[in-house]
Amino acid sequence: MRQGWTAFNIVSVIIGFSFLYLPIVLLVIYSFNASQLVTVWAGFSTRWYVQLFNNQGLLDAAWVTLRVGVLSATVATLLGTFAAVALTRYTRFRGRVLFTGMVYAPLVMPEVITGLSLLLLFVAIDFDRGFWTVTLAHITFSMCFVAVIVQSKLLSFDRSLEEAAMDLGATPAKTFLSITLPVIWPAVAAGWLLAFTLSLDDLVVASFTTGPAATTLPMKIYSAVRLGVTPEINAVCTILIAIVTVGVLSATLVNKRREVRRARESQVAFG
Template sequence: MKKGLTTVNLAALTFGFAFLYMPIAILVFFSFNESRLVNVWGGFSLKWYVELFNDEDLLTAAWISLVLAVCTSTLSVVFGTVAGFVMARFTSFRGRVLFSGMIYAPLVMPEVITGLSLLLLFVAIDWGRGLGTMIIGHTSFCTSYVAVVVQSRLVSFDRSIEEAAQDLGATPLKTFFVITLPVIAPALVSGWLLSFTLSLDNVVTTSFTNGPGWDTLPLKIFSAVKLGVKPEINALSTIMIGIVAIGVVAASILQKRAMVERQRAERMAAASDE
């Protein structure tokens, strides 16, 4: 019975990974296709990568998407960390229920409503739409995801480490940057990567908040699909997959280092208690 369950689990795991990653593998495979038809193999070639770097529209859209995603992720981590810290450490201030509701609302709010409300706001204040309005729109919902991730990490945080640091003479601000921040660094990295992904492939909010000449890569791809997918898009997608893979590896390394720092801090706290 145990062997049968193991076989079933292995089969389910294999099917799940194949379902998730087989389309990506096919996309990467056909990015090296000689033929212009994206689903007909015509031989190995790198010409679509060359064509990609000659396509100024796609490169501009990709650059706008990357800049937008980086700015959104960075701002979301800053605001989300503050919000998560408040929800985890200050549990009885007046208006906390309202504050928590405003943080959680973007998680369940349809993006069409969020995008439309932002569009009406920008029109009402006569703010020209562009990169700035897109950053505001993306940050408005990405911050909520970071806040939830940071709050969950702080709830399980061993505060005796902070108390030990303060007993040794550290100020609250120094304790936060020296003790708390390194310990919750994996949560910050996870929140940054999550925000980056959500911003990079967002279409609905972007379509409401962008302006002329500020089309992102997802908008370009959705427009191109109506006339047929160009092979250059496969090449660009492969490059972006490589960038994301590098980011995941870097995040894993940072998380491992943060774990080592946390264990060191816990040993120091234990030593101070003795």
């Protein structure tokens, strides 16, 4: 195979990306369809979006989802960052093997099993199911994803800075807050974003662990999808896609600008 940007390479990239993006693009286009039939185009309209804002059940579900997402992502980022520090900075403590296993196992655990096991726990301790149980469940699996992201950043971190701070008498907590955290901050932020989207997307674990009072948006979408494809679902999905895309793109841009600025600063500093 020839090197470089040959016709074959360009075609395989185009085919690959069309496959990845065409379904999403079609879904977005058909959310602006005037017709009730999803697959018959009858002109441009935003009526389904207007209708969404009158659908109280859907708005309630969106509100639950948003609250669960923000709360679980925040706690998961805290716990996941701690776990990453424990894994990279403390090489010896009792039960480290078990700890490492518990951080990695949820990453490969099938969702149905995670959901089932947490539900059985909540039933066994007779904990009322609803908003809080979903939040606890989401924290548990997303903190492991945060831990992996932050861990990879901590591994590439120049530890001599931390050691210098400690030698100069800074406590471990102070060293972490003033030296380590500013450097690993992008990874922590990426971890939060990932935890938030995982929570926003989750159908299976939420279905197992929730109660009648708290229905999340994916659960609403799922039960609607089972009844058939409607333009209204297309509209909800389009809004969700837009939120995630804007969030990820702006996070990437901010990160990029930070990197450029750092590179320029270090150039100035070291001549």
